[in-house]
Amino acid sequence: MKQIKTIAIKEFKDYFISPIAYIVISLFLIVTGWFFFSTFFIFGRADLRDFFSLLPIIFSFIIPAITMRLFSEEKNVGSYETILTMPVSFTDIALGKFFAATLFTASMLLPTLAYPIFISFIGEVDPGPVIGGYIGAIFLAAAYCSLGLFASALTRNQIIAFIIGCSLCFTLTILDKLLFFMPSKIISAIEYIGANSHFTNISRGIIDSRDILYFVSVIFIFIFSTYIVMHEKN
């Protein structure tokens, strides 16, 4: 438990030592800010629905960029040997890195709290969907972080890790938009696999245990897969 914390803190600090953190956060804020506010005043609705509906697609590109270095860099530099020969288990390492990435995405979302505060000055904001939206965003980010973590464990090349991570996240994001290609019998199953419907539910302010269970399962499956990859590669 202590080791997970130590690794998570170290990895989290690493983001801010290098310029990655600042670049990624700025990029995220610019892109979300632009897309959200360019239509905000046209619709004239005092809510964050449009902002949250942007998140799945933006996260599918931003989060793999955050997670791509987690394992790939260590493997490339050789410090992977250092960490694996210290008395920590594979699970500790995978969880530590996962929490660091999730914590980082949370801190990336932190400045966007200015949006609801700003909107509350110009209109009546319903706190339910906003709180739900942020909870959903954290779950979504955590799920995508586990995907990115898994992609990073596969290869020592950060670019490849990024592309694999993007494809995985993007697939989960757009799966429910591809439903009309699917045979009608499996539509409900495919819809369940896609991340979008679950995230939309939560961001409407409906916190359903089924949606939470979905995100927790995705996180569990991919951290477990990461563990298996680490185990097989060593």
Place this chain on the structure above:
Amino acid sequence: MIEVQNLTKYFKDFRAVNNISMTIRKGEILGLLGPNGAGKTTTLRMLTGYFRPNSGTIKIKGFQMPKDAIRIKSLIGYLPESAPLYHNMLVYDYLEYVAKIKGIEDKEKRYDRFLQLSDICGLSAIMDKPIANLSKGLKQRVGIAHAMMTDPEILILDEPTSGLDPNQIVEIRDIIKTIGKEKTIIFSTHILSEAEATCDRIAIIHNGKMVADDTTANLKLGAEQNSLIKLSLKGALKEDAASLLKSIHSSLDIKIVDPVEKDLISFEVTYSNEGSKNHDFRSDIYLKIKETDWIIIQLIKESQTLEKIFRELTREDA
């Protein structure tokens, strides 16, 4: 302390380590020698749990790899080959991180240990520097501090002196020797004189196989089949001197070689140790030449060097 049995490791079809077995007792310093690509690093990586062997068992202090991997890892301090460290961290932050992961929770204790280590490894001037800016030798020192962090019972060092300057090499050797009195140390190296100077025991690996495993003295003794005496004379004629030497004993093989200095005649006299029952022919040669008016400039018995043994054992056709 460490028992290794029939260790084998494949990389795809390539057999990097082939059926290596060895036992290392407590307090022993074992030097692992071998040419490049012989399997030294792979062997060490299996001992530290970084690689999993394809077959064979590793038992350390009664713990079995990989079942008790974490227990074993906490017993071992390991310095990887090129001391790969986290480049964007400061030396102090790195040591702090390592100490925390290795379970030194107490802040006071951690601090004391850093002081000791920075004394041993000479880190005090670089504590606040980013690791990326350090030279190879300095990184190596940080790596050694990492390995010794918890004062482990077993130290595994992969080429600890590579990249260090001659003064540092001597320092590191001294460290190895001092801590080797209580700890078990395994280290790999290319430098034979280093192994000879620091190790109790030497294991030579070639093409993934263990070709020798013995104390330094035994290794030298066993490899000596022939003795070689180098002789240089002044004021003698080649033929006369050769026939005089031949008359000492029929088993002597005399070869005239290029003179070591001008105006000298040089010979190499070889004889088998078995045939002569380890008799030293130097005195015979001296007495014979005393009868003439030649002057002996040089009379040396070449002893087998570790280098020679190493080369014999690791020849490509061997």
